[in-house]
Amino acid sequence: MNQVIDRTLRLEKLTAEVFAPFGDVIEAAGAGSFDFNRGMARRFHDLARTEATGDGRIGVSIGRAQPYRLPLALDMVERHPLGSQAFVPLGRDPFVVIVAPDEGGHPGRPRAFVTAPGQGVNYLRNVWHGVLTPLDRPADFLIVDRIGTGVNLEEHRFEEPWAVVA
């Protein structure tokens, strides 16, 4: 007899603490900040544990993503064995962030978060995560990730989808 698993993922609030095992929350907050430009600007410093292995370098791209609607069926997650990957929204709309712990090379039970306006995320190298998921309307994101050769994508398809709900 199979164990019955609740496949509903309820959106959680995204905070740096709870997200730390998976990556970084990129936002203008935290203690590591200092003034520059003769006091005309403040720098919230080094917000993402960027990493590029092999012959890659960390580069800058823009992702323009179509929106999803809740409840959404999560049937796949992916990870990048060669580098980190950050997404920072270029607008103020919240978006959905899905991650999963690794359990022996496969994703365990995922967790789904919704960002506060302006929050971005950085996925650590090799962390299972969902695709770029704005809600309601299209959104642009700055992507800061590894650019280089080599196989840097691993996908996992779930036999049965998870349901992400508000």
Added chain:
Amino acid sequence: MNQVIDRTLRLEKLTAEVFAPFGDVIEAAGAGSFDFNRGMARRFHDLARTEATGDGRIGVSIGRAQPYRLPLALDMVERHPLGSQAFVPLGRDPFVVIVAPDEGGHPGRPRAFVTAPGQGVNYLRNVWHGVLTPLDRPADFLIVDRIGTGVNLEEHRFEEPWAVVA
């Protein structure tokens, strides 16, 4: 008798072509784009010639900058000998971008640009540039630059300021 130099810098439109010797214009444009996430997103790929020398890595920070008003007196530019530095606005307000060619270790005549909404810039390593200069109201920028040890700042103070005008 001294040569009379016109010290007025009139704001120019920022385009990738004209800015190329100094760095990159970061915007959702250009031929190097492709679909991802099963066609739900489009990636404008590798928009900045990021570079980090020595023991540094390219990292992510946020800069919160106070605004300036035109005409503005430009009395200083700076450059970073160890790495590139990108600024991408997290809102849609234009900002002023000032760069100068190097002439034997000193900045030559600067050029001043104003961005279109959404445009960001990446300064190449060792390119003379002005400080973060939003207009009218404060603005947040994602900063993608070298993080590491070593002396990565060189400043040049002009004997006489330049006047940046609209």
